[in-house]
Amino acid sequence: MFVDSKWHMKSLLILLSGLFLTLPAYAMDAPESVTIDALAKYYEPVEFDHEMHVDVSEDCSSCHHHTTGTGTADQYCSKCHSEYKELVKVACQDCHPTQPFSAEVVNLQSQQDIFHADMNGLVGAYHQNCMGCHQEVGGPTGCEDCHARTEAGDEFYHAGKYAPTTAEHATAGH
Amino acid sequence: MSKVSRRKFLAGSLAGGAAVMLSPAKNAMAAGSFAGFPEGMGVLVDMTRCVGCRSCEAACNKEQKLPAPDQPFDDYSVFDQTFHHGTQKRRPTEKAYTVVNRYEPEGSDKPVYRKIQCNHCNEPACLTSCFVNAYTKTNEGAVVYDGSVCVGCRNCMIACPFHIPGYSYSKVIDPVVKKCIFCYDTRVKYGKPPACVEICPAQVLTFGKRKDLLKIARARIKKNPGKYQAEIYGEKTVGGTGWLYLSGEPFEQLGFDTTLQKEPIINNVKGFLGTVPMVLAIWPALFTGFHLLATKNKGHDDHHDSDAEEGEE
Known part of the structure; x- marks a missing residue:
C-alpha cells in the first residue's frame, strides 16, 4: 500500500513538472496545422489548416470561447469571461471530451453549473462550430468534403463496394 | 399505492383477478401522476443541429444486427x-428501428431533419395494450420487449401514439413486433x-x-x-417520454402530433380496467345469488306442477 502510494506521488510530481515546463510555450504559439484524428475510424484523420482559419476568422474567441485571452463576443459567456486571461487549456480536446456520454461525464450533467453542464463532446464541438460557420460563409459542408471515408466507413454505411446489390425501393413504409 | 393497484388491475384482467403477476411489479409503471423513474435515462434531440447525415441509421443497423438496407446509408434520395x-414519410420498420426524415417548413430557409425511433414513454401505451405482458419499462428508462412471448397481435402498434412498433411482415411463421429498445441489452444497461x-x-x-x-x-x-420553440416535445406528451425534442420550427410542421393528450394513455382505460377485478370477484357471487333466489320458488312450482300432473293421471 505505502510503497504504491509513494510511487504514485513520485510519478505525479514528474508528470506535473513536465506539464509546467511544456504548457506555457504551447499556449502562446498557435499551431499552423492540427491533425484531427482523435476518433478516426470510419473517416481518415483531417489535416486542419489552423493558420488559414486564423486569417479568415475575426478573432480567436469565435472558436476558442474565452480561453485565448482575447475576450469573448458571446453575451452568454461574457457575463463571467469578458476580460479573461489566457488559459493553460486551449486545445479543443483539453475541455471537450472524446467520450461525452461515458457514465462519468453523464453524471457531471447534474453536478456542473448550468453554464457548463451542456458541453459538447469533441466531435460535436467540431461539427457544430465548423458546420455552423461553413454554412454561413459557403465553406465545404458535405461529409467527404473534409474527410475521406475509410473502408470500414464504406462497410458501415453500406456504400461503395458494400452497397446493396438489389435496389429494392418503397419497402421502408407500410 | 397506485403502482400496486394498476398492476393488480392488469393482472386481474388477464388472470381473472388472481394476483399471479406480482413478480414484475417492481418494473411496472404507476398510473396517473407517475413522472418516470428518477434515474431513468433519456435522449435530448436538438433538431436545430441535425444535417441529415443518416449516421444514426447506419449505427442502429450495425448495433442491432439488422438486415442490410435497401439503399446505402449515404443515399439521401x-x-x-x-x-x-404522399401523405406519409418513412417510418421505423422491422429492418430499421430509426429513420431520419426531411421537412421543409414554411418560412425556413433550410430543411429540418427529424430522427424518429421509440420515444420510450414514461407510461408506455404499448405496455398497457400488451395482453401477454411482453413489454417492460426498465429502471434505466428503456421500453423493451420479450419477442419470445409476443404472439404478433399488433395491439401495441395500434396503441402507440407515435406509430413506432414495426412488424416482421416478412416472416410467414411467428411474426413479431420489432422496435427500438434504446440499445438496452448491449449498451444502456451497462x-x-x-x-x-x-x-x-x-x-x-x-x-x-x-x-x-x-x-x-x-x-x-x-x-x-x-432560435428555439418554447416547448420541449415529450416533456408532457402522453405522460412524458424518455426521448425529448427541441426544435427551431413549429412542431406541427415537422410531422409531430401536437394534439396528443398530456395524460398517459393508460388513464383512458384505467377506470374501465379498475372495474374488471370487481366484476370478476363480485358478479359470479351476486348473480349466483340472484339465480338461486329466482329459481328457489320456481323449483317448488315445478314440483307442484308435477304433483298436479301425477294427480291428474
Whole structure:
C-alpha cells in the first residue's frame, strides 16, 4: 500500500513538472496545422489548416470561447469571461471530451453549473462550430468534403463496394 | 399505492383477478401522476443541429444486427420517399428501428431533419395494450420487449401514439413486433449511450438522465429564445417520454402530433380496467345469488306442477 502510494506521488510530481515546463510555450504559439484524428475510424484523420482559419476568422474567441485571452463576443459567456486571461487549456480536446456520454461525464450533467453542464463532446464541438460557420460563409459542408471515408466507413454505411446489390425501393413504409 | 393497484388491475384482467403477476411489479409503471423513474435515462434531440447525415441509421443497423438496407446509408434520395399517396414519410420498420426524415417548413430557409425511433414513454401505451405482458419499462428508462412471448397481435402498434412498433411482415411463421429498445441489452444497461447517440457527429443527440436533460433543454431555450420553440416535445406528451425534442420550427410542421393528450394513455382505460377485478370477484357471487333466489320458488312450482300432473293421471 505505502510503497504504491509513494510511487504514485513520485510519478505525479514528474508528470506535473513536465506539464509546467511544456504548457506555457504551447499556449502562446498557435499551431499552423492540427491533425484531427482523435476518433478516426470510419473517416481518415483531417489535416486542419489552423493558420488559414486564423486569417479568415475575426478573432480567436469565435472558436476558442474565452480561453485565448482575447475576450469573448458571446453575451452568454461574457457575463463571467469578458476580460479573461489566457488559459493553460486551449486545445479543443483539453475541455471537450472524446467520450461525452461515458457514465462519468453523464453524471457531471447534474453536478456542473448550468453554464457548463451542456458541453459538447469533441466531435460535436467540431461539427457544430465548423458546420455552423461553413454554412454561413459557403465553406465545404458535405461529409467527404473534409474527410475521406475509410473502408470500414464504406462497410458501415453500406456504400461503395458494400452497397446493396438489389435496389429494392418503397419497402421502408407500410 | 397506485403502482400496486394498476398492476393488480392488469393482472386481474388477464388472470381473472388472481394476483399471479406480482413478480414484475417492481418494473411496472404507476398510473396517473407517475413522472418516470428518477434515474431513468433519456435522449435530448436538438433538431436545430441535425444535417441529415443518416449516421444514426447506419449505427442502429450495425448495433442491432439488422438486415442490410435497401439503399446505402449515404443515399439521401430516401428523404424524397413518401407512402400512401404522399401523405406519409418513412417510418421505423422491422429492418430499421430509426429513420431520419426531411421537412421543409414554411418560412425556413433550410430543411429540418427529424430522427424518429421509440420515444420510450414514461407510461408506455404499448405496455398497457400488451395482453401477454411482453413489454417492460426498465429502471434505466428503456421500453423493451420479450419477442419470445409476443404472439404478433399488433395491439401495441395500434396503441402507440407515435406509430413506432414495426412488424416482421416478412416472416410467414411467428411474426413479431420489432422496435427500438434504446440499445438496452448491449449498451444502456451497462451505462453506455445508445449507438445512434455515440455516432452522431453534430451531437444532435444528448444522452443523460431525463431530469438533467430537461434542465439542459430549458437552458438552451433560455439562452437562445429566438432560435428555439418554447416547448420541449415529450416533456408532457402522453405522460412524458424518455426521448425529448427541441426544435427551431413549429412542431406541427415537422410531422409531430401536437394534439396528443398530456395524460398517459393508460388513464383512458384505467377506470374501465379498475372495474374488471370487481366484476370478476363480485358478479359470479351476486348473480349466483340472484339465480338461486329466482329459481328457489320456481323449483317448488315445478314440483307442484308435477304433483298436479301425477294427480291428474
